[in-house]
Amino acid sequence: MNRGSLIGEYLIQRLYAHGVRHIFGIPGDYVLGFYDQLKSSRIQTITTCDEQGAGFAADAYARVAGLGAVCITYCVGGLKVVNPVAGAFAEKSPVVVISGAPGIREREKNPLLHHKVREFDTQKKVFEQITVASTVLDDPDTALAEIDRVLHAAVRFKRPVYIELPRDLVAVPGLPHHRTPEFHEASDPLVLNEALTEAVGMINRATKPVILADVEVHRFSLQEDVLKLVERAQIPVASTILGKSVISEQHPLYLGVYEGAMGREEVREYVESSDCVILLGAFMTDINLGIYTAQLDPARSIYATSEKLSIRYHTYENVRFKDFVHGLLKAKLRRRAPARIPRPQPMAVLSGVRGKNKVTVQGLFQRLNAFLDERTVVVADIGDALFGAADLFIHHRTEFLGPAYYASMGFAVPAGIGAQLANPRLRPLVLVGDGAFQMTGMELATAARYNLNPIIVVLNNRGYGTERHIQDGPYNDLWLWNFSRVPEILGAGRGFDVETEEQLDQALCAAARFTDAFCLLDVKLEPLDRSPALQRLAERLAKRL
Ligand SMILES: Cc1ncc(C[n+]2csc(CCOP(=O)(O)OP(=O)(O)O)c2C)c(N)n1
Ligand SMILES: [Mg+2]
Numbered sequence: 001m002n003r004g005s006l007i008g009e010y011l012i013q014r015l016y017a018h019g020v021r022h023i024f025g026i027p028g029d030y031v032l033g034f035y036d037q038l039k040s041s042r043i044q045t046i047t048t049c050d051e052q053g054a055g056f057a058a059d060a061y062a063r064v065a066g067l068g069a070v071c072i073t074y075c076v077g078g079l080k081v082v083n084p085v086a087g088a089f090a091e092k093s094p095v096v097v098i099s100g101a102p103g104i105r106e107r108e109k110n111p112l113l114h115h116k117v118r119e120f121d122t123q124k125k126v127f128e129q130i131t132v133a134s135t136v137l138d139d140p141d142t143a144l145a146e147i148d149r150v151l152h153a154a155v156r157f158k159r160p161v162y163i164e165l166p167r168d169l170v171a172v173p174g175l176p177h178h179r180t181p182e183f184h185e186a187s188d189p190l191v192l193n194e195a196l197t198e199a200v201g202m203i204n205r206a207t208k209p210v211i212l213a214d215v216e217v218h219r220f221s222l223q224e225d226v227l228k229l230v231e232r233a234q235i236p237v238a239s240t241i242l243g244k245s246v247i248s249e250q251h252p253l254y255l256g257v258y259e260g261a262m263g264r265e266e267v268r269e270y271v272e273s274s275d276c277v278i279l280l281g282a283f284m285t286d287i288n289l290g291i292y293t294a295q296l297d298p299a300r301s302i303y304a305t306s307e308k309l310s311i312r313y314h315t316y317e318n319v320r321f322k323d324f325v326h327g328l329l330k331a332k333l334r335r336r337a338p339a340r341i342p343r344p345q346p347m348a349v350l351s352g353v354r355g356k357n358k359v360t361v362q363g364l365f366q367r368l369n370a371f372l373d374e375r376t377v378v379v380a381d382i383g384d385a386l387f388g389a390a391d392l393f394i395h396h397r398t399e400f401l402g403p404a405y406y407a408s409m410g411f412a413v414p415a416g417i418g419a420q421l422a423n424p425r426l427r428p429l430v431l432v433g434d435g436a437f438q439m440t441g442m443e444l445a446t447a448a449r450y451n452l453n454p455i456i457v458v459l460n461n462r463g464y465g466t467e468r469h470i471q472d473g474p475y476n477d478l479w480l481w482n483f484s485r486v487p488e489i490l491g492a493g494r495g496f497d498v499e500t501e502e503q504l505d506q507a508l509c510a511a512a513r514f515t516d517a518f519c520l521l522d523v524k525l526e527p528l529d530r531s532p533a534l535q536r537l538a539e540r541l542a543k544r545l
Contacts, residue, residue: 004178007143008037008170011163014151014180015043015096018067022046022421023098024054028073030115031100033170035071046421046450051077053414053443055084055095060379060401060418062093063218064426067154068418069096075115078123082130085160087406089130091242092219092283094154096161097127103168104138127162134162137169144174152183157306158219188318195309195316196327199278199302202311204334206276209235212258214243216281216305222325223247226280229325233333235278236341238267241386242283242404245394255341257390260294262537264391266342272296279303281321285405356500359523361388361459361531363501368429368457369393371508377401377419377426381412383466385431385459388531399426410439416454417447427515428454435464435478441486447518448492454518455511458483461525468527469538483522493518 005013011034015023024046027035038045048054054070062068070085072078078099088095102113107120117123121136128134133153137143147163154161203209217226223246230237230253237247238255247254256267271277272295279301303310306321357363365388372378372392380389380402394400401419403411413436416428432441437458447454459465460483464476484495494514496507498521511519530538 004144004174004176006171007137007140007174008034008165010144010174011147012037012041012043014147015069018151018155019065020067020069022061023069023071024048024057025071026051026054026077028077028100030074030102030167031071033167034100034165037170046446048414048446049442051080052084052410053440053446055081056411056414056440057418058095059084059088059093060415061422062095063401064419064422067094067096069098071098074099074101075117075123079126082126083408086130087403087408088160090406091403092158092215094158094160096151096154096163098163098165099123101164101166104166105168124162124164130160131162132157132159136164136166138166140169140172140174144178148180185320187320187323191316192319192323192327195311195319195324196331198311198314199328200331200333202276202302208274209276209278210271210274211235211237211278211280212240212271212282213237213246213280214240214282216321217243217246220306220322222322225325225329229329232335234336234338236339238271240282241390242285244390245400249394253341259390262533270342275300277301280325281305283405355502358499359501359504359525361525361529364504364523365391365531367504375425375427376429379412379416379419379428379430381432381436382407382409383433383436384531384534385433387533389431390533409436412436413441413456414443417443417452420452420454430454430456432456432458433465434458434460434462437483438478438481444486444493444518445490448490453515456518456520458520458522459525460522461527461529463527465527469530469534483520486520493520495520496522498523
């Protein structure tokens with residue numbers, strides 16, 4: 001007899017087909033059956049210290065590998081991944097949330113089973129708000145098709161999805177002869193054609209077009225195509241902080257990070273004086289736009305994303321983002337004379353300065369800039385770690401990860417774990433504030449357990465520094481940790497105390513040599529010190545007052 005695949009095994013098989021090799025999470029009795037199926041599969045489970053860490057790791061994994069997954073138990077685990085999954089939703093990262101749940105037979109007569117909050121579907125209702133598709137696999141006849149539908153939505157929309165596995169159905173066969181369907185959604189060819197005609201006309205008439213490439217270029221794997229477009233038409237390109245490094249930052253046509261008044265002045269000037277700004281996969285968020293200091297005129301913009309296409313004030317429906325970018329690439333774009341663009345000046349590199357001077361935020365980033373190589377993935381937490389990192393000069397594309405829109409603290413340490421598992425050739429350089437480290441930094445235990453070797457730089461300014469610049473008070477102070485002694489507790493890794501430039505230099509050199517486990521640099525900064533990016537913003541805003 002031809003038996004259908006077991007529901008849980010089919011899910012594993014489909015995840016594997018989508019490139020998932022690791023699943024992050026913490027088991028519990030409602031999900032143990034599925035963990036057992038995972039144990040005998042080719043997907044490795046990565047047990048984190050806390051579910052929130054699993055969520056951030058899966059988000060980073062998705063950003064690097066194309067799809068990520070967390071697997072947790074009902075409610076006590078599931079509700080802990082709500083925050084990271086919300087971040088993945090907001091920043092378009094396809095994370096599959098797999099939650100164990102009480103069996104269907106156990107649900108009869110609505111008993112008060114452990115972990116239940118209110119109704120059996122309370123957790124699902126919460127996730128409906130922060131996912132693009134959700135399902136409870138409660139019917140063997142539809143379960144396999146439901147898995148296909150929901151995974152397709154994650155990949156199509158680059159956003160999280162939710163799959164709930166009642167524990168008594170995980171090892172039950174689905175429908176026999178089930179075949180994974182091919183999903184094909186094409187643009188409306190007439191609308192696409194008209195949109196391209198308008199866009200190409202506008203680009204060809206423009207005297208100073210510019211491309212602003214953002215995060216969706218990466219999510220939809222269009223980096224190569226955008227690069228070809230840039231080179232073929234000789235149109236300079238800038239990125240945003242959320243999309244930082246979608247284009248190699250060493251490309252001769254690369255302008256730098258555009259972020260309104262927060263970014264570098266030359267980039268702002270170039271983009272805002274353009275008569276045709278081609279926004280590709282851009283998110284018009286406040287941080288991307290330099291807290292609304294950006295001046296982009298819709299009348300001079302082509303704005304294409306997976307959700308929307310508008311050219312000047314015209315909006316086009318049913319045009320897929322990928323098709324539009326490919327269409328531009330095939331179109332007859334006028335090849336221009338090489339544009340004179342303000343090349344990003346790599347920050348002055350601190351070399352040879354090995355004094356007893358105290359490390360400043362600016363000095364730290366200058367030194368880090370010289371430290372990056374093509375194997376580094378920079379993972380920045382929110383706070384000055386992220387603002388300062390905007391000016392780092394990333395060598396290759398997509399080697400910068402940060403929660404630049406949702407801005408949840410606690411992202412970076414677990415995200416470094418997810419990024420390195422997704423691409424073991426990369427060594428994460430994790431930049432994290434002391435406050436954010438106190439939230440999820442102990443996930444370094446997970447890094448130790450799975451033989452990962454991130455370099456963690458704690459920007460230790462003794463408090464919630466970013467907030468001090470907005471409004472200060474005792475609530476911004478922190479209990480001071482001996483961060484450099486975390487390796488002692490974990491029995492792994494190396495810690496360094498850094499106060500002077502000389503110590504910074506020595507610690508970074510030692511970290512580069514020591515690759516067996518993680519390294520943690522506790523970089524002691526003045527509470528009110530801040531990065532040039534934060535300073536620029538403050539100065540420009542001050543002028544407006
Ligand atoms: C989960 C979460 N809680 C609170 C905030 C609000 N918040 C934004 S920045 C910040 C301070 C961050 O402190 P730290 O990690 O030490 O970085 P610093 O600002 O000092 O560079 C806080 C509390 C947040 N963004 N995320
Ligand atoms: Mg701090």
